Amino acid sequence: MSDSRQLRMGMVGGGEGAFIGAVHRAAARFDDEACLVAGAFSSTADKSRASGRALGVADDRAYGSWEEMLARESALPEHERIDFVSIVVPNHLHFPVARAFTDAGIHVICDKPLVHTSAEARQLADLVAARRTVFAVTYNYSGYPLVKQARHLVTSGALGDVRKIVVAYYQGWLTTALEEQGHKQAAWRTDPERAGAGAIGDIGSHAEQLARYVTGSRVRELCADVHTFVPGRRIDDDVSVLLRFDNGARGTLVASQVCTGSENDLQLSVWGTQGRLRWRQEEPNALLVSSTSGVEQIWRRGNDALCDAARNATRLPPGHPEAFHEAFANVYRNAFAAIRADAGGLDAGRTYDFPDVQDGAVGVRFIETTLASGASDRKWTPM
């Protein structure tokens, strides 16, 4: 594929008022690499068309359903057809939509958590292996330059052997029963059928992936306290987990959406035999690194001292802060590189540094295991 042409983007979901759809679109076009040309933005053709118009999508490519979209786009000549589809619908629709587009050979960028069950995740992974498409899962926090630098420091041995991993994701927006007050986001995210899991699925999966991405450590077994604080809520809103990793590290993970006063407080601390690193999503342009010397370092975005992956994940000079949009765009940018190189399949994420279908599958397994542990009297549940 020509390196320079803009990729044609399709979207399933993301109609008016949907926060994450707008983020995906901004991320996709951040570097002038993609152009939105088609979408099944809403559940009716009228609404979809209205959304499409506001986004510059032609009426005849604003579809009333993803099935129609898939059928009609597949019928277009290759140089008009969408190159990839972004899936930003509620979680329970990830599986059928992602499977169908992948099966049709169309690249997929899918929101997290990937699907509801490990069985579904395996099916998707097998399909990606077979079709050799690119499949990215938007664990967007791994797109931050200093998260990449953190990963570099661990993998290059700067921290020695990893011993302790403490990761947490605190939000407060669900501290009351917002879902009973007509709040659309809250409604589906606390509906077990549509969301699959609550805090552990929505944000706990980000925390697990962040820890795994940075440290390379995989959870071997865990012990979870899964709780629902808000009366009447049908899904978990507060989860605490003890973690034991395959490499011997120990740690904790907390994911809670009833932490009143917390906004979007994803934070990671990692200690190895030689030092520590700390990163917080709300102040993403700094990475704190200690060693045995007693002098802590602050690594900042945009500097020449950073590793390649971190330097490539930035657009502005030092001191000109970048943030959430740019990190999200970095997932897209790296997936685009795989698409342009026609380098799909199971190893694409490793090669091109983006979270892929296998990462998504681990995330699903983590959610399942946490919920199982929460329901069990046994101390440790293997993953």
Place this chain on the structure above:
Amino acid sequence: MSDSRQLRMGMVGGGEGAFIGAVHRAAARFDDEACLVAGAFSSTADKSRASGRALGVADDRAYGSWEEMLARESALPEHERIDFVSIVVPNHLHFPVARAFTDAGIHVICDKPLVHTSAEARQLADLVAARRTVFAVTYNYSGYPLVKQARHLVTSGALGDVRKIVVAYYQGWLTTALEEQGHKQAAWRTDPERAGAGAIGDIGSHAEQLARYVTGSRVRELCADVHTFVPGRRIDDDVSVLLRFDNGARGTLVASQVCTGSENDLQLSVWGTQGRLRWRQEEPNALLVSSTSGVEQIWRRGNDALCDAARNATRLPPGHPEAFHEAFANVYRNAFAAIRADAGGLDAGRTYDFPDVQDGAVGVRFIETTLASGASDRKWTPM
């Protein structure tokens, strides 16, 4: 003008490798409100076309000079012609380009400092008044939501009467004679003919505008120490200024580009009879506000507690940080609102909350006065 259609954007300057051109383009399209359709990106037709192609601009609208661009675009039918032009060339070209496009009735978004002399600034302002076009100057730091909140706190009286204003802009990138090492940016920015002024023009003008935007105070007289630290440099690289404001406030301004280790450290502190506020560009999502109570407040982007101007200047929920690109986009967004409302002329900036030609003119006067003071033995130079 229809509220919903995308505006047609032209650009003068911003060819490959130009940092600020890319920022302007990203800012313009951040909210799907504008589409780049024409440009005189470089000094030759070939280079301009190459830049245009990478940006999705048709070959016949990638011009070899701004004069050609103006002539050819003016000849297009109104529904094809560019709505506005972004001027991102070196400073000495701001005046002729801005004057010509304004004179042709085309809206202008121009980088700062506006022009080299107050005489030029007055000419431009007169022309804007006559043509009733929209004219924005990209003092982008006033686009940050928490800068708008800071302004709101001052104007609403939360700080009482303003007494002390301390503003500084520290950079370190010109700490060595980068201009002698083939660094293109450094070369024109340290060339008196092209840049007009050094640190005081490039970043001091941002600092002055930030202080003025937030406090509403105007400098009445000043006393400047203007210096060049790097041997062989032909322009100021370090400036310290004592300030006296029209409302009786006192303060200091420092603008230096030889502050090794500083990245883009624009910072403002304001004290009034009732409290203090502090803001730093490198951590733009927080505003610190103290009062006589002894309890300091941290206002954060995205919250309902913020004033309208701050809430309208944001796209993401609390805790999902926004940064430089979004602030820049806010200048564009507000200028677009004026363009769509056909509300040009001298008062547009006040009404639609963006820095306009009058703000640019004050900035030019501030630069002139500072340089004059630097060359004078008199203690106070009136502005």
Place this chain on the structure above:
Amino acid sequence: MSDSRQLRMGMVGGGEGAFIGAVHRAAARFDDEACLVAGAFSSTADKSRASGRALGVADDRAYGSWEEMLARESALPEHERIDFVSIVVPNHLHFPVARAFTDAGIHVICDKPLVHTSAEARQLADLVAARRTVFAVTYNYSGYPLVKQARHLVTSGALGDVRKIVVAYYQGWLTTALEEQGHKQAAWRTDPERAGAGAIGDIGSHAEQLARYVTGSRVRELCADVHTFVPGRRIDDDVSVLLRFDNGARGTLVASQVCTGSENDLQLSVWGTQGRLRWRQEEPNALLVSSTSGVEQIWRRGNDALCDAARNATRLPPGHPEAFHEAFANVYRNAFAAIRADAGGLDAGRTYDFPDVQDGAVGVRFIETTLASGASDRKWTPM
């Protein structure tokens, strides 16, 4: 007892080179309320005398053993005899020494953890109840003014109902087998016989007490992962715990001494239905408090806005930072108030705001329960 005379202080332990002994002495004399007059500083009479001389203690009151000290001091006339004894020996000696002095009617200020077993703790508490002496346990972190303010905010309802408590105490100094290199502190602190417990006893007990002091919540059941990272070490050096509190709150506690790069990082976050508070020992002069308003508050030491307990726990005006020594001194100061008022017994700590024998007993139970849970396959161990 006269309000104004200086109290006569005795010390068991705290000979040359003992870090914590010097801290106790500085704390005791910070406010000119006490004067060291006697001590059994070391295990031999010679060493004890040498230490005594450097501290201004007369030779005939620098004893060779605590038994001798108790016998000789008891024989002195009341107006010469020590008023209280500070016990700063290794943990295994806390019980016999504290019991003997309490039994003799002498007030005790004892380092933590109080004793090795809950049975011993009960014995001590019974004796304190019988003798009506003052018995303070130096959980010094509860002496910080802003910890007292945090407690006030919770108890006054500013945070609503407490839901989530995350407390951690990270140290890195035992990240290698320091105990094998002749490091005296490390040697006894990693010796199960002398220390009783490792990280969970030395620092985990501080973390538990801090959470309890601030929130008033008591741990009902817990689930612990107790681990030893350093090969050859005979005691825990890394502990992670899930917590369930009597009031329904949930949380986690981490205590680790192998967190390379961490110095003395005790930190507490508490979320209630109405807000959050955060405090870190390494920056003790600030308390961060969020509410549902989206505006976070920074409460700072020394301000009139603070509660009585916080204001009484400070000596310097705002902005003149106080720290570890002063917090430690606050435990002494409040215990002195009880001594002067002759208000010993089991309720003294509640009335005079210092950690007392009952707090010490809860701490011992927490350590026991954590170690039991660590050795168990059962998920939850009641406390």
Place this chain on the structure above:
Amino acid sequence: MSDSRQLRMGMVGGGEGAFIGAVHRAAARFDDEACLVAGAFSSTADKSRASGRALGVADDRAYGSWEEMLARESALPEHERIDFVSIVVPNHLHFPVARAFTDAGIHVICDKPLVHTSAEARQLADLVAARRTVFAVTYNYSGYPLVKQARHLVTSGALGDVRKIVVAYYQGWLTTALEEQGHKQAAWRTDPERAGAGAIGDIGSHAEQLARYVTGSRVRELCADVHTFVPGRRIDDDVSVLLRFDNGARGTLVASQVCTGSENDLQLSVWGTQGRLRWRQEEPNALLVSSTSGVEQIWRRGNDALCDAARNATRLPPGHPEAFHEAFANVYRNAFAAIRADAGGLDAGRTYDFPDVQDGAVGVRFIETTLASGASDRKWTPM
């Protein structure tokens, strides 16, 4: 003099309610090196005796005037007589008291600013040279360990050649006319006769000394805006200064006591050709150091990586914060070393690392020059 005996301390001033007297006493005894035995604490014998009693001073050494104290102490045998006197009276009394005690061969520790005029300062310095006594001036902020580390980094060349120095001291406590409300501190500090100077004397002199201590740079000429904001106040409360240093560095100094919301915000930034350092008194345990590498370092108190002077100026392990009292105690501790070594005279401060009479004299000259500049129309006033 014997190395181990406690020094006998006298005090002039510091009666009940005097904040700074208590600080001096705590500082003097912090390390068990000194014992208060005499004082002229107040202006009447009765009050002085009452203060003395609360401080453990015998009635016959609590004097009714400093003249009486000097006469009576001088008549005591050498092994009873005070070794040194701490002078904590309002500024206008520094000169007569310090001169008399120095003349009697008694060591002096004097609050700052030293005296009112350079002529007085010279007299004192001559006397110190003649009597070879130790004379310390409590510029206490130079006692902070990380200030010593900052000085070490500059003098060892880690920052390259110093170019820019920005120092400020913001307080807000005099933002209203407190002196008219019976506030004793405010009354004498805003009285030109007793204080000599206002903000520039009380806190500006600290700022100047801090900059000088850390960088070794001396102000060559300056340009000051000296102002009084509070109506009716008879002394400066807000001062901004442009600085030119003997080594070519430039900078600014702000000292203001009407900065509402600021507590005790002394802060210093220094840039050299190779890097930057930043320190703030309100968070004294950290020193931020940047270099050209783009990685900033945080140096923290108590670590082995620090220079000797910084390590010697600390009592607690890393992570156990020390603060204002300890920094003040460091001035005393180093002066004590000179006293014990009988190493008085003009070079004592240099050798033993404490601010001495010469430092005090420079401070007086700085105040004089700033006030002169404030009253002048000339741009630059030489120092």
